Amino acid sequence: MRSGGQRVSFTRRLLAWYARSARDLPWRRTRDPYRVLVSEVMLQQTQVSRVSEFYPRFLERFPTVQHLARAEPRAVREAWDGLGYYARASNLHALARVVSRDFDGRVPENPQALLKLPGVGPYTAGAVASFAYEKPVPAVDTNVARVIRRVFFGRETGTRKRETNVWRTAAALVPKNGKKAWKFNQAIMELGALICVARKPRCPECPVRTVCRTGKRRGRRLDV
Numbered sequence: 038m039r040s041g042g043q044r045v046s047f048t049r050r051l052l053a054w055y056a057r058s059a060r061d062l063p064w065r066r067t068r069d070p071y072r073v074l075v076s077e078v079m080l081q082q083t084q085v086s087r088v089s090e091f092y093p094r095f096l097e098r099f100p101t102v103q104h105l106a107r108a109e110p111r112a113v114r115e116a117w118d119g120l121g122y123y124a125r126a127s128n129l130h131a132l133a134r135v136v137s138r139d140f141d142g143r144v145p146e147n148p149q150a151l152l153k154l155p156g157v158g159p160y161t162a163g164a165v166a167s168f169a170y171e172k173p174v175p176a177v178d179t180n181v182a183r184v185i186r187r188v189f190f191g192r193e194t195g196t197r198k199r200e201t202n203v204w205r206t207a208a209a210l211v212p213k214n215g216k217k218a219w220k221f222n223q224a225i226m227e228l229g230a231l232i233c234v235a236r237k238p239r240c241p242e243c244p245v246r247t248v249c250r251t252g253k254r255r256g257r258r259l260d261v
């Protein structure tokens with residue numbers, strides 16, 4: 038299959054699967070940029086089940102970016118206790134102060150502006166732009182990179198050059214319509230979290246197997 042056709046087919050299958058199988062997660066029910074940002078920072082190194090527990094509590098204590106900006110570091114640390122990797126909370130707190138002071142309390146929507154905020158890397162910038170503002174931009178985290186590598190390159194690991202290609206492929210895949218882009222980014226992440234998992238990808242039940250280089254190869258091996 039030529040790469041354009043593979044991309045179209047992949048996206049169609051992925052979105053159909055997501056419509057059937059998406060988990061109902063609290064941060065998927067909001068477009069509030071601050072709430073999206075908090076979820077993204079929490080999810081960076083913590084499992085979904087644990088974040089689901091801490092996320093509402095944290096937002097109850099700091100419901101807006103201004104509340105967080107005004108908080109004492111000790112209070113932020115206390116609210117983060119149990120999530121680990123405290124540097125994330127510290128960056129989030131610093132970010133809230135910058136947004137409150139320099140952006141009138143509004144989290145920027147442009148990925149380039151987001152990238153300048155404390156603790157924000159390319160993934161988080163793309164995720165906030167897409168999940169809060171429905172911008173048609175890619176958001177490539179570990180799960181997404183793994184799916185793209187396996188589907189389009191038939192590989193497990195990436196060289197620096199290949200990682201650049203992963204971002205390029207993600208950018209080419211993201212639908213131009215913002216709402217559809219939101220769904221696409223959620224869907225590819227969900228596939229990486231539930232089906233195309235790191236250790237043992239669940240190829241036999243994967244919705245994109247017929248257009249996946251790795252899936253097809255694994256299928257051939259199982260057939261012999």
Ligand code: SF4
Nearest residue numbers: 233238240243249252
């Ligand atoms: S077919 Fe297998 S390797 Fe390909 S995306 Fe699905 S789970 Fe991942």
